[in-house]
Amino acid sequence: MRSVAEIEALLEEVKDPEIPVISIRDLGVLRGIELIGNSVEVTITPTYSGCPAMDMMRAGVEDALRKAGIRDFKVKQVLSPAWTTDWISAEGRRKLLEYGIAPPPHSADIRALKGKSPAVACPQCGSTDTELLSRFGSTACKALYQCKACKEPFDQFKCH
Amino acid sequence: MTREEALFRAVLRMGDNNLVLGHRLSEWCGHGPVLEEDIAQTNIALDLIGQTRNLLTYAGELEGKGRSEDDLAYLRGEREYLNVQLVELPKADYAFTIARSFLYDAFHLPLQQALTESRDEHLKAIAGKAVKEVTYHLRHSSEWLIRFGDGTEESHRRAQEAVDELWRYTGELFVPDEAEELLAKDGTLPKLTDLKAEWSATVDRVLNEATLKRPADGWMAGGGKKGVHTEHLGPMLAEMQILQRTFPGVEW
Numbered sequence: 019m020r021s022v023a024e025i026e027a028l029l030e031e032v033k034d035p036e037i038p039v040i041s042i043r044d045l046g047v048l049r050g051i052e053l054i055g056n057s058v059e060v061t062i063t064p065t066y067s068g069c070p071a072m073d074m075m076r077a078g079v080e081d082a083l084r085k086a087g088i089r090d091f092k093v094k095q096v097l098s099p100a101w102t103t104d105w106i107s108a109e110g111r112r113k114l115l116e117y118g119i120a121p122p123p124h125s126a127d128i129r130a131l132k133g134k135s136p137a138v139a140c141p142q143c144g145s146t147d148t149e150l151l152s153r154f155g156s157t158a159c160k161a162l163y164q165c166k167a168c169k170e171p172f173d174q175f176k177c178h
Numbered sequence: 179m180t181r182e183e184a185l186f187r188a189v190l191r192m193g194d195n196n197l198v199l200g201h202r203l204s205e206w207c208g209h210g211p212v213l214e215e216d217i218a219q220t221n222i223a224l225d226l227i228g229q230t231r232n233l234l235t236y237a238g239e240l241e242g243k244g245r246s247e248d249d250l251a252y253l254r255g256e257r258e259y260l261n262v263q264l265v266e267l268p269k270a271d272y273a274f275t276i277a278r279s280f281l282y283d284a285f286h287l288p289l290q291q292a293l294t295e296s297r298d299e300h301l302k303a304i305a306g307k308a309v310k311e312v313t314y315h316l317r318h319s320s321e322w323l324i325r326f327g328d329g330t331e332e333s334h335r336r337a338q339e340a341v342d343e344l345w346r347y348t349g350e351l352f353v354p355d356e357a358e359e360l361l362a363k364d365g366t367l368p369k370l371t372d373l374k375a376e377w378s379a380t381v382d383r384v385l386n387e388a389t390l391k392r393p394a395d396g397w398m399a400g401g402g403k404k405g406v407h408t409e410h411l412g413p414m415l416a417e418m419q420i421l422q423r424t425f426p427g428v429e430w
């Protein structure tokens with residue numbers, strides 16, 4: 019029988035298929051690991067209601083557990099409490115930036131709540147002279163920006 | 179009607195509204211007027227269909243006959259769909275699509291906000307996610323309606339025509355059926371008259387900013403909530419359901 023910490027470590031290899039540098043733990047999709055008798059129960063939560071990556075993330079968890087020789091497990095999906103971008107870890111935010119995606123503003127930022135975007139820094143050159151092109155980017159969770167300094171378009175993980 | 183039957187019907191209706199509108203929006207995929215809008219409508223459609231999946235799965239559990247989300251979506255006929263007629267109208271031009279989305283989003287947001295305080299835990303959880311998504315939808319449709327209304331002569335004309343044409347389909351949103359009436363009494367669903375007040379305020383604010391006129395209330399269409407639809411829903415379902423109808427039970 020493995021410990022929760024060991025299972026957590028092996029689930030680190032399960033990534034978001036749309037942003038393959040960030041693990042489901044960094045993303046805040048992994049909500050809990052419980053050992054019940056000889057069984058492992060993993061709880062996950064979707065980012066958006068219609069997130070098409072959810073089934074792949076679930077399959078990723080099942081594969082990782084099987085590969086580690088764990089046979090007795092259950093992957094449970096919960097809707098509540100609703101996922102928020104605030105659950106993306108500091109490590110996750112750093113990896114997003116490295117990957118070229120501006121991390122989301124914190125939801126406590128009053129400007130984000132009012133729908134006004136706080137200054138978004140370009141992940142390429144760091145300039146905050148950027149412009150929102152579309153609130154809907156390449157996937158449901160991202161908005162499309164362009165940097166006016168280096169002209170590069172980039173995705174921003176939007177506040178949710 | 180027992181409370182369980184009423185809840186099944188009401189949850190099914192919410193799912194149907196989202197599914198049908200989501201399908202209509204998905205028809206813009208590859209046909210959007212600009213790339214960003216193509217992507218925006220596809221994303222919004224995905225949100226709506228995602229919410230539908232949660233709702234229809236729940237409806238299936240409430241019914242207790244073992245029907246899955248897919249069974250409910252793909253194997254019900256037109257008369258068994260309980261959505262309002264507003265969402266089934268063909269997508270037409272972009273002004274019409276935007277105006278329809280706006281009129282629905284302005285209803286959908288206060289509905290989801292109210293459901294985050296429903297006494298039904300399951301609806302509450304679904305709404306907790308949906309409310310954030312629908313906030314974006316309303317912002318998107320409002321901004322585009324304002325852009326069209328307060329835009330060129332041509333865009334203004336098309337936006338006003340769309341609002342005028344759609345107006346008679348908005349009444350049905352706020353006329354409760356037996357199930358909705360029953361569930362509003364015990365705090366499972368909000369009262370539709372309360373939603374109407376919020377809807378009306380949003381509509382006035384945005385139409386005003388868009389320099390569009392609010393049409394007078396006249397004859398209102400209805401029947402969708404009872405399964406009586408316009409001639410447009412049947413062909414839409416035929417296209418949506420063709421695979422399951424042709425190869426029953428197919429999976430991939």
Ligand SMILES: [Zn+2]
Binds near residue numbers: 140145168
């Ligand atoms: Zn830059």
